[in-house]
Structure formats: C-alpha cells, structure tokens
Amino acid sequence: MYTLDQARAFVAVAEELHFGRAAQRLAMTQPPLSRQIQKLEKSIGVQLLQRDNRTVEVTVAGQAFLAEARKLVVAADRAPAMARRIAAGRAGVLRIGFTATSGYGMLGRLLVELDKDLPDVDVELAELVTVDQVQALLDGELDLGLARPPFDTAHFGSTLISTEELRLVVPAGHPLAGLGRPVAPGELADVDLVMYSPATSRYFHDLVVRLLPAGHGKVVHTVSQIATMVSLVAAGRGVALVPESTQVLGISGVAYLPLADHGAGRVELHALWNRESRNPALTPARAIVGKLANNKGDTSTTSIHPKITLDRH
C-alpha cells in the first residue's frame, strides 16, 4: 500500500513536471523522490508519469490519480486541524439547558458571548425545568445547565450566575401600588395569590412558601409559566411574586413593587455541569459563564434578545 508522502510526492512532481524542482519543494533530494514515485507506481500497478530522462509528463491514469491524490492530501491536512479545534473546545457542539425564567435575563447574553468567543461551537438549546436538566446532565445529554437550586454538588460543578430579588407584581391601580414604599410580606395576609406549581416550579414555590408567614395569601391559581402568572395578575385575578427580570417581558397593566424583606426573597440562577463531562467545549464555555457572573449587577436591566435557534429534543 502506498503512503501519504508518496501521494504528496506525486502531486509535487505532477505539478512541477520536474523531479528536481519537485524535490526542492518537498525539501528532499531527487533520488529518494524518484524512488518514492517508483514505489507508488509499483504499489498501484499503473504508470502515472511518462518520463524519458529529459521530460516528464502525466499519463491519463496519472491525471485521474492526481485529482484523487490532491483531495487526499488536503483531507489529510484538514482532519488533525479539526480534531485540534474540537479538543481545544473551539469547535464542536455545546448543549445548553435553560429554564423559562433564565431565558429572560441571562441566556441571551451567554449566547452572544459564546458566538463571539467560540464561533465554531454549535450551540443546541433545550428549555427544561431544573429537575429535567439535572437528569439530562447526568445522562450526558446536556453539557451545561442554567438552573436553580437544589442540585447535587457531588456530581455537578456550578457557578452562581446571578441573584435577583423577588418583586410583587400587582394589577395597575391596586391599593398596594399606591404605598410608595417596599411592601412587607406581612401586608399580604388577605390578598389573592397566583402561585407556582409545586411540581414543575418547585424552587419558586418553596421560596414563596418560605417568604410568606403561614396562612398568608389565598391561592387563586397555580401555574408554571411566569408569563401566564403575570397575565393573570394583569387580568385582576390576584398578585404574585416574580423575579425582577420578569419586567423585561413588558406585560402592561401591572406594577412591580419591591419587597421590604431583602435577602430572604433572593432568586439564584446557577450554571451547572456534570463533573464527568468529556466535552472540551465545556471548559471555555465555563470561562465565559464566569466572566458573565462577575458583573451581575446589570442582570435585570439587560434588554438583549438575540436571534436564537431553539433545538428541542
């Protein structure tokens, strides 16, 4: 069987039509080049070059082999470069899971940065609630998750991306909106409350339950989508507690009121990944996540909404 070097040698000779110049181009002397061509011809059993001590010309079969040999050497050169880029995490596929709420603030900026720093990494997105993200990460079906506590820190590495406060969202004209000051949880004793589903939005559900004094609030609806929740508030069905980034949704007919009890009502968003992950693209992606986490002050003020292809699976 012939070798790649022989193919390279043949291409050089066929292009130069001169063993001396071809040898020079290949950084070798004529004799070994001549021998390599002979071996190549012998191994494929066909005369590729017609040469008579004075001139070199390519046979018909040689023309055909030349075209194949050219493709061969460029493919041989390209393959390692591709492997290197993937190994460096600069190419390949990164599968990101996100919760519906994380999409409002964080996801857009992350995608912008990924596209800027890792343009050859294809990003696949899947909207999943936290528990599904955890499972997908364990199954190796996801590389990076944007999710909320709790999750198992033994299996997962994580970075706190942002914390934001809860806001009380009320219908426009609601009495609480006229207070002109933060609302204390104790003032919500008798209000109608639009509540999170404990099944699909456990984190928010538990957060709100912890925040409100026992027995406060009368649950009039249970939903899992924050957008639905705000729409119900706008329709006058009650009030609700939502992360401040919800304001970027721009739903009209409601007012967002700060809560007096800072700290207890803070919502955390984490980036998390399986420590066993073998995807090289994860390393530079984590660096980008860390960079974004450092200036979390503007989390709720961003209005970036880039075009995103949403790949569900």
Place this chain on the structure above:
Amino acid sequence: MYTLDQARAFVAVAEELHFGRAAQRLAMTQPPLSRQIQKLEKSIGVQLLQRDNRTVEVTVAGQAFLAEARKLVVAADRAPAMARRIAAGRAGVLRIGFTATSGYGMLGRLLVELDKDLPDVDVELAELVTVDQVQALLDGELDLGLARPPFDTAHFGSTLISTEELRLVVPAGHPLAGLGRPVAPGELADVDLVMYSPATSRYFHDLVVRLLPAGHGKVVHTVSQIATMVSLVAAGRGVALVPESTQVLGISGVAYLPLADHGAGRVELHALWNRESRNPALTPARAIVGKLANNKGDTSTTSIHPKITLDRH
C-alpha cells in the same frame, strides 16, 4: 505527519474499542498498534482515545477525527482502483469522430458494443469530415476516427471496418428503374447528376469521377450531405451515386439500383487512430472495432439507431 496506516489503525481501534481485536483485524500484534496510536495522537497533538488498561473509549475530538479518517482511507483505497481501471482502458474518455455517412451504418453498432464492453468509458462524439478528423487526431483532440481514405498510414493505424457498394438512386418511376437489371456506368451518359462537393466530400467526389466514363453525366447540383442529395433525387432533379447504407435513411420517392460494375464502385470505411495516442481506452476500443469489422456482411442491413449524445466541439 501521520500516515495512512495510522489512520487505518485508529479506525480499527475506534470501531472495535479493543486493541487486541483491532490488531487482529489489522493482521498485527498489539504492541505496534498501541505505539502507532500513540504516535498518531502525538503528531496531531490531541488525545483521540481515552483508555485505562481496561476500557477504550473515543474522545469527542476522536469522534471528529474518526469521521475524517474513515473518509481518508476509503478515498485512499478508491484512488488506485480508479487509476488502474483507466490504465486498463476500462474507464475514462474516448473521443470518436465520424463522418455523416458512417453514422448511418457503423457508428450505432460501435456505440452499442462500447457501452456493453466498456460501460465506464465515456464516449464523446464529433461529426467531422475526414480531413478534419485527421487533423483532430494529429492534434490529440480525437482518439478514434471513422473516416474514408486517403490518410497517412505512417502516423495512423487503421482497420478496414466495412466496404459497401455504390447504388444508383433515381426518382421513383425513372426509366432506369424499370430495367430490372444492374445499371452500367455507360448508361449514365446523358442523365442529370447530383454530385458530391469536391471540397468537403473529396472521397465520394473522386470515386464517382473515376467511375463514370469521361464526359458522362451532367452535374445539376453539388452538395455535401448525402441526405440532401437523395432529397434532390426524390424531387426529380436528377440521379446520384450513394453508398448502399443510405437506404436506411428511408427517404421515399426514390429507387436504389445496383451497378453492373462491381468493385470499382466500392466505398471503404476505416477506423483510424494516431499511433502516438496515449489514451488507454483506445486499445480495447480497437479490439471492439476489429470484432465489428469481421462480420461486415450485414453492414447495410442494420437498423440499429441507439440514443446517442452528440458532443460537438
């Protein structure tokens, strides 16, 4: 730089996920295989296989390289096979020139045989008068010509493909058609004659001039296309001498009469080729031509008209 053997080795290991079985498949022992993989990884600077003395798995970069390596080895295997087929004349391009009249009898059968015996040889056709075929053959723009004498036997090899007799073609109802016997050239003293152009149909022109006694025949038209000639006869403009295969044109309103003087009026069709030709497909094509020439008895009776792509240049 890595070698094709290393690419083959990697493909085998990546598919078997087991050095022992891969080595067996490659007809070698484990140690050199292990070393080749190491060299491959070192040369491209990327870990392709994750192995821990017990299990082998392909890294993400390895997956990408595997796909490239597979393409590489199949391309490497295919290239020599293609070159061999072309060198054997079993693939490639064969450019055939033919005269308008040769197309009526011979060309169709030749193409059928070529397609049957050399299905991977692409045939390009060009209709050219003999002198143009000779020039094109000398210029290397044609591989095989179907033409008529004379041509230079020093530069060209040739095979006599067929000889056919001339026929006198007369309008239906013409007095000569009622004779019921061959017509002697001497009987054409006073007829109106449709004649060949001496410029583009020199062979036929000279043949007819030699055949007719001096002064016989009154030339009423000079044409270069035999079909045109027969049409003029059908229109009553005169009579003409045409090769017998012209009958397959099926032009109505005429009668084809045999000539009494056999031998003098025989038309030869030769296949010819440049002895310097380097096209390997010419060799088997010549064999096919020779095979067709041997049973030339049915030259004029054939009615085969296969679909042909006519490539002029």
Place this chain on the structure above:
DNA sequence: CGTCATTACGGAATGCGTAATGATA
C-alpha cells in the same frame, strides 16, 4: 490470577543523502 494496554529490546526493513551512472540534446 486473568485480561488488556503499555514498555523494553533485538532484528529486519525502509528511507534518506551523497556519489556514481546513463541517457539525451
């Protein structure tokens, strides 16, 4: 202790470069 990948080592083969040869204009 069996399996499987790797390292150690000795011999064969391959490949390079320099020098010599042959053929052509």
Place this chain on the structure above:
DNA sequence: TATCATTACGCATTCCGTAATGACG
C-alpha cells in the same frame, strides 16, 4: 558538455514481533 532521471551504497531511523511490566477486576 550540461542537464536530468536513475541506480549504487552507507548510515540513520522506523517498525515489527517477542518478552516483560503494570494496572485493574
């Protein structure tokens, strides 16, 4: 005689196979 491909020859490198080692269940 100059040029250019090829052959001859010596040396270094590469590569294989057998044997030994190491790690893991």
